Amino acid sequence: MSLSWFSDVSRLDDLFEGLPSHLSVDELAEVLGITRPTVYRYLQRGVLPAYKVESTWVILRDEIKDYLRSHRNEAPDNGAPPPLAGGQDPAAEG
16 A cells, blocks of 8 residues: 555645534635635535535535545556546547
């Protein structure tokens, strides 16, 4: 197992350090660096995990961390550049 995984987890933990186990929309917006309306849009569309109880969103810090961890992008292991938009493969050209 790569040690870089441990440093990635540590960075994510550092990002959420000092935050309560239940986050407010404002706290989530701040930590993700997005606006409140964007957080609400992501919550309503199910992009970010949360629970809606009547008009209140219950956002669990650890579920957000798990979501971010599972959606982390990574470079391909084969050393090839990622495909361009539109599905074009730069390695196939030429």
